[in-house]
Amino acid sequence: MAKKISCVIVFFSIYMTVISKSVNVDKLWRSNCPNNTMFANSSQYEANLNTLFGYLSGNATNLAGFYEAVSNNGNTSSETIYGNFLCQGDLDPRLCYDCVIAATTKDFPMTRCPNRKVAILWYEGCMVRYSNQSFFGKLDEMPAxxxxxxxxxxxxxxxxxxxxxxxxxxxxxxxxxxxxxxxxxxxxxxxxxxxxxxxxxxxxxxxxxxxxxxxxxxxxxxxxxxxxxxxxxxxxxxxxxxxxxxxxxxxxxxxxxxxxxxxxxxxxxxxx
Missing domain, CATH: 3.30.430.20 (Gnk2 domain, C-X8-C-X2-C motif)
Structure with missing residues (x-):
């Protein structure tokens, strides 16, 4: 009986590993970044945004799979940015990290939402969002x-x-x-x-x-x-x-x- 149970456990572990590896958690599905809120290159907002990305990526392996951060580089009156990420609830922290890193180092700043003050990206494994207005604790059903x-x-x-x-x-x-x-x-x-x-x-x-x-x-x-x-x-x-x-x-x-x-x-x- 013990041998049979061990075989089942091993099989299940292999199965879940295959499933995890077959899922492209950093595959971008949808994005929304309106062009009516823009920032200039080398601006304070860009500096704050890069700091925010550092906060999010630095906490992307936490077990909660969720993190909120505020970035203003010590100046509360200068281009404050609010951001968060949310990983699918059952996602392994390592895969959550991969997803958040893709958003904060590849898609957001250079390709999907260049110079946007407000943006949200939905991936296979996570969602990453930032704005110049606080949205923490608020119900937002749009954009959808x-x-x-x-x-x-x-x-x-x-x-x-x-x-x-x-x-x-x-x-x-x-x-x-x-x-x-x-x-x-x-x-x-x-x-x-x-x-x-x-x-x-x-x-x-x-x-x-x-x-x-x-x-x-x-x-x-x-x-x-x-x-x-x-x-x-x-x-x-x-x-x-x-x-x-x-x-x-x-x-x-x-x-x-x-x-x-x-x-x-x-x-x-x-x-x-």
Whole structure:
């Protein structure tokens, strides 16, 4: 028995390593950086921004996967910048670091948002944001963006939509009260007509539980259910679902005690 358990553990470790390596956490999905807020080269704002990037990258391996920083280089009246990063709640700190480093050394300053005072980038593994106005602890649902993945859904669209909506409702109620204080939740639903659906929702930890729930519910209401996967980005939270595992299965909460799984006549089974 002990040998069998050891084999299972080894297999699971190898499986999770492969999954981790196959995910490009520093792949940029969406960005928003309005051009109505610009700074000049070699300006105080640029100096403060570089300092901010140093604060964020220097804290990118913390276990919380979240960090806020303020940069003004000692002058509170001169071009203060507010910034943060948020890594996916189950992401290994080393991968979180890779994602934040990509944003603060490659995409932000040189290519995606040159000379912008306000910017936000959403990656596969993290979100990085900065502004000349404080946004800490505030619910921001705009700017927002959506990304679709997979083929169109074939079959009973109505039931598929209900399935996704129910899954996202569970996530929106669970994430604000996540025991790890990350405001992060995942959910898995089996449905024989479509396979297994994997869902995730996460807020920045500085939101109140009510604001987090509101943000997730807003994102869920915008998700398209005509395709096999979708994600909706907001500055304060994001939601996503796919027909493949895109998060660590160990992030699932333990299943409650019950004699048999709840299922409907269509073959749906909810795993909690």
């Amino acid at each position: 963006d959506q990304m679709l993945s997979g083929d169109d859904v074939q079959g009973n669209i109505t039931h598929y939509t209900e399935l996704v909506n129910n899954m996202m409702s569970v996530i929106a109620n669970r994430a604000p009260f996540d025991g790890s204080q990350k405001k992060f939740a995942t959910y898995i639903t089996n449905f024989t007509a479509f396979g297994t659906l994997y869902g995730l929702g996460q807020c920045t930890p500085d939101l109140s539980p009510n604001d987090c729930k509101s943000c997730l519910e807003n994102g869920a209401s915008k998700l398209s259910t005509l395709v096999q996967g979708a994600r909706y980005f907001q500055p304060s939270c994001f939601v996503r679902y796919e027909l493949y595992p895109f998060f660590s299965l160990s992030s699932q909460p333990p299943a409650p005690s019950r004699e048999s799984p709840a299922s409907d006549s269509s073959g749906m089974e909810a795993k909690e």
